[in-house]
Amino acid sequence: MSVFFxxxxxxxxxxxxxxxxxxxxxxxxxxLAVAMLYPFAVGPDAPVLARTGGGVIWVAALLAxxxxxxxxxxxxLELGMFDQWSLRGISEELLVAVRxxxxxxxxxxPLMLAALPASAxxxxxxxxxxxxxxxxxAGTPGLAALGVMVAAITAGLRGGAALGGLLAxxxxxxxxxxxxxxxAIGGESGLGLTAAFSLVLLAITPxxxxxxxxxxxxx
Amino acid sequence: MPxxxxxxxxxxxxxxxxxxxxxxxLLFARLSFALESxxxxxxxxxxxxxxxxxxxxxxxxxxxxxxxVSREGAIALLDERPALDPHLPLGRALGxxxxxxxxADNDAVRLGLSDLMDVPVRYLSTGQKKRAALARMIGQKAPxxxxxxxxxxxxxxxxxxxxxxxxxxxxxxxxxxxxxxxxFALPGMQRIEMKDFAx
Numbered sequence: 401m402s403v404f405f406x407x408x409x410x411x412x413x414x415x416x417x418x419x420x421x422x423x424x425x426x427x428x429x430x431x432l433a434v435a436m437l438y439p440f441a442v443g444p445d446a447p448v449l450a451r452t453g454g455g456v457i458w459v460a461a462l463l464a465x466x467x468x469x470x471x472x473x474x475x476x477l478e479l480g481m482f483d484q485w486s487l488r489g490i491s492e493e494l495l496v497a498v499r500x501x502x503x504x505x506x507x508x509x510p511l512m513l514a515a516l517p518a519s520a521x522x523x524x525x526x527x528x529x530x531x532x533x534x535x536x537x538a539g540t541p542g543l544a545a546l547g548v549m550v551a552a553i554t555a556g557l558r559g560g561a562a563l564g565g566l567l568a569x570x571x572x573x574x575x576x577x578x579x580x581x582x583x584a585i586g587g588e589s590g591l592g593l594t595a596a597f598s599l600v601l602l603a604i605t606p607x608x609x610x611x612x613x614x615x616x617x618x619x
Numbered sequence: 620m621p622x623x624x625x626x627x628x629x630x631x632x633x634x635x636x637x638x639x640x641x642x643x644x645l646l647f648a649r650l651s652f653a654l655e656s657x658x659x660x661x662x663x664x665x666x667x668x669x670x671x672x673x674x675x676x677x678x679x680x681x682x683x684x685x686x687x688v689s690r691e692g693a694i695a696l697l698d699e700r701p702a703l704d705p706h707l708p709l710g711r712a713l714g715x716x717x718x719x720x721x722x723a724d725n726d727a728v729r730l731g732l733s734d735l736m737d738v739p740v741r742y743l744s745t746g747q748k749k750r751a752a753l754a755r756m757i758g759q760k761a762p763x764x765x766x767x768x769x770x771x772x773x774x775x776x777x778x779x780x781x782x783x784x785x786x787x788x789x790x791x792x793x794x795x796x797x798x799x800x801x802x803f804a805l806p807g808m809q810r811i812e813m814k815d816f817a818x
Binding site for chain 2: 402403406407409410414478479480481483484486487488490617618
């Protein structure tokens with residue numbers, strides 16, 4: 401258990417605080433910037449903004465989740481950390497699970513907070529704002545898992561960061577469809593499906609990413 | 620406080636008929652040895668002959684193309700990557716590993732690191748990084764040491780220190796495998812010339 405917390409502490413220090421690498425601040429600012437640009441592009445038509453704003457918030461959340469992909473796995477591979485953990489019998493699955501948790505903590509809750517001003521910018525309030533927040537709560541863990549999985553698969557490849565983004569976007573489409581869809585009619589079923597897809601991603605990521613890290617070692 | 624090696628438990632490291640393939644090239648084949656507690660082995664040979672690959676195979680990080688390795692006892696690996704967070708002060712970077720390996724005296728004074736504990740790892744010189752990685756490895760308290768080019772970047776005093784640490788480790792019952800193209804002085808050390816097994 402103490403190994404778990406030692407690892408989580410280190411991952412959080414890198415991903416949430418991030419030092420000179422930006423930490424959680426950059427994705428949140430990016431998210432807010434997209435939400436801010438949208439009314440400028442579409443024009444100050446309140447009904448249109450309110451109807452389409454939820455979708456924009458979801459697209460912005462997805463893109464913000466992709467931003468830190470290249471510092472999720474690769475830096476530790478280059479440092480030789482994964483080899484040292486492996487020698488100590490710490491499984492890649494545990495390392496990945498801890499990293500998913502740290503990655504989610506560093507962008508999920510901050511994004512949910514930033515969704516409040518972002519919703520105000522596109523004219524979403526009341527019950528619909530509540531649905532946006534619940535949807536992000538259900539969807540961001542899946543985005544975090546997907547990010548770590550794709551980062552592990554593309555770590556060490558040439559142009560890994562750009563390739564990672566390209567790989568993650570299509571896989572995130574179900575989250576986007578159900579999450580943004582929950583803002584239309586019959587919200588609850590959309591939320592349920594978002595959460596379900598999130599859980600699938602959370603369940604397979606430790607094994608998929610762990611296998612990717614192990615097989616990358618043989619190269 | 621000086622580093623006093625604890626008596627190691629039983630440890631063993633043996634390789635049987637190892638072969639290693641990188642890409643479509645067979646680097647070496649039919650390599651066998653057996654090391655008991657207290658033994659040291661130098662893997663000697665020029666660059667690219669497969670010393671590092673052999674070290675990674677012995678560590679279990681790389682699958683051999685043929686043959687098998689049997690290990691008894693925990694393994695510590697020192698290679699060209701220090702595995703210390705570059706942006707953290709050295710003390711905290713080493714502290715992370717102590718959180719995992721348990722508190723230990725990693726011999727900072729003797730390694731000449733005691734004044735560097737507040738310096739971020741990325742500002743350390745090549746030799747200082749190597750010393751820091753040695754401190755990390757000592758703190759692990761593993762009976763089997765795998766050292767991949769441990770002398771790279773070290774000055775003559777550093778070289779003597781590594782030789783001394785390895786000798787003490789073996790006297791305490793540990794095993795040391797040293798892959799190096801440079802001469803490494805260690806009493807009673809066996810030596811494998813990699814070119815004898817190259818194809």
